[in-house]
Amino acid sequence: MKRISLEEAVAAIPDGASLAVGGFVGVGTPERLCDELVRQGRRDLTLITNDTARPGMGVGKLISARCVRKVITSHIGLNPETQQQMHAGSLEVELVPQGSLVERIRCGGFGLGGVLTPTGLGTLAEEGKRRIEVEGKDYLLETALTADFALVHAMYADYSGNLHYLLTARNFNPIVAMAGSRVMATADHIVPVGVISPDDVMTPAAVVDHIVANH
């Protein structure tokens, strides 16, 4: 079942699920899925996302509504509520350098066990990670991340599920879309098959499980 209503889509996501969500400071985030997760009162989610946006925007809505127990992210500086919940101990925050975070998600979606990066060596980001030497140079091993659900938002989705993201709303979306066991997409415009040229498809229909109906 490719096409699904917003309510059905979110009903399929249980409390405690892990979600990888596209977007960058709320740009390119599937806002309607976030709104509906809040409306249905989902709890104890693990969130994998570039940043926690701002209060009341993008995945920031999930933070404000206390839907999230743990977030794996690179930046929380624009959302004081994330910091408050972290300091209060009700939200676990795992900070990962942005380039390492996106590679970890890519590894999860691409069947790789991890990548070696120089980023974070000798800093707090090294804590708990293995150091591996290749040809005399040290790297950190950053391991794969996957999620139960990937939630993405496209400019165009065709009926079959091909997705095109516009301008800087692409960001984490195509990477995240590969890393979820179940992939749900919302779109500004749902269009007939063939409207998106083959070279313009950024996430292939074959990896998208559900296109969420527009109103």
Add this chain to the structure above:
Amino acid sequence: MKRISLEEAVAAIPDGASLAVGGFVGVGTPERLCDELVRQGRRDLTLITNDTARPGMGVGKLISARCVRKVITSHIGLNPETQQQMHAGSLEVELVPQGSLVERIRCGGFGLGGVLTPTGLGTLAEEGKRRIEVEGKDYLLETALTADFALVHAMYADYSGNLHYLLTARNFNPIVAMAGSRVMATADHIVPVGVISPDDVMTPAAVVDHIVANH
């Protein structure tokens, strides 16, 4: 100096250089650069490429003309000359699974030291490689590949060097373009800046050193 003639471009490539070249069985290969390398009699090249195409086609021209001393590739089955030179000992062939080869080149271009892949475990492809365990699962460590020169071919190049590859002629090209110390591109069509929409640029001008002039 962005724009360059074919002769000048190839004259800048010395004997013994390493070249990463786009293309898949000759589709999307910079044929004119290959022709000119042959014409200028370049020798002892190290070639990093998906396959060695067929005799007289794509990088197969470099093999036929004995320009190449070593090739790192995933498939030589369509080019009997590669096999002959390998058996005769005049050409060294390093075979790498295709998915690992493209990740190794990507690591080189993306500043990563390597990736962990399950591909090749327990096979001949494991020879000389490290096995690394992550959460109870074994992976091979495939390390980064870079080249002195990256040679790519696009459908469209704009005057500034932005590139768009068409359909299945994309293949290794955008990956290879990131992994060369000096990046040279040929194109079917050289067009004004702005003709390629920002979302359609597959290799940004900022990483392209030279656009080779058309006739």
Add this chain to the structure above:
Amino acid sequence: MNPQTLIAKRVALELQPGMLVNLGIGIPTQVANHVPAGIDVFFQSENGLIGTGPVPEPGFAHPKLTDAGGQAVSALPGACTFDSAFSFGLMRGGHVDMTVLGGLQVDGSGHLSNWMIPGKMVPGMGGAMDLVTGAKQVVVAMQHTVKGKPKIVSQCSLPLTSVRPVDLIVTELAVIAVVAGRLRLQEVAPGVGVDAVLAATEAVLEVPDHVPTMPI
């Protein structure tokens, strides 16, 4: 029926709606000609295409739209293209639901050898190792014997493609499933007896009491 056609037709019965399927060269390519009515699947070409269509009519081919062998193909509505890193992410990441590959040998544990004959033929593994390691289901489509000698052997003498066993072997004589590291005879071809399959097979086959005939 031509043995290759029979194999391709039987493999095609494994297709389920919505599957992302990668077909190797040779017999596997023919599977695309026998997709059952009403079953929509996505065919991937490892060179960077989902939605591979049939060979175009004369004059309608484009040199930048080919299969992994460099031969001109067409693309179906809804097709998409991508670079090689993404293409192999689809395979290795388990997004390819089924891959159909030719084989030189399959052993009694389901291991496949299909990429080289030492000292004789060294084409390179191309994408085969990634496909067998990463695809959700691996189907081998091959003739049961070569020059009268079994290709389903106790132990592969040729270099392995992957330590991950395949799931199904389809030949012109039989369908054999790999279950928990053993081979089980699942179907015989029309007019072929169990004894004939056993005689043409070196590896040990589990044979259930009743072996149905291929539904083709």
Add this chain to the structure above:
Amino acid sequence: MNPQTLIAKRVALELQPGMLVNLGIGIPTQVANHVPAGIDVFFQSENGLIGTGPVPEPGFAHPKLTDAGGQAVSALPGACTFDSAFSFGLMRGGHVDMTVLGGLQVDGSGHLSNWMIPGKMVPGMGGAMDLVTGAKQVVVAMQHTVKGKPKIVSQCSLPLTSVRPVDLIVTELAVIAVVAGRLRLQEVAPGVGVDAVLAATEAVLEVPDHVPTMPI
């Protein structure tokens, strides 16, 4: 001149034609307003854009074209967009010729701290660690002191952004180069004496016989 403007103007003199440049938030963003005439550079936004242009006129912004802080920007002719994995490949892979970042502290070996104050401010490192580790040249653009206390210190008390030293520090008082793990005073701001720079700096500075004034 406003100290921030002075810093941005001086940093802008480091730009060379054709460079790919990443500007952090704060003072670094202002560098884009002072690009010397005749110098064409590419500005990258880490959220997936090369060719970042000025803030659009009212009514001409698009919600899907923003900088890394989520603020609307425009795009110049020849701009291109890409996903976050590619964006960080550009940084980590050394394709970014220069990054200009703000700083909380820089130490006597050129190490930068700019992403957290333990127990007080934990914004997260975002892209800073990748930028400092991967860019060809790292320039820190910051005020020389904070509340009268030096920000250029013997040893960083705050968590490091990277073990890779920065290349250049530009403040409203001075330009300081990091050479072989030491800090060298390269220029003073107009009207500022060497003694004033030394007094505002905790780390040891090498001072050449002649220290020129910033050419701005």
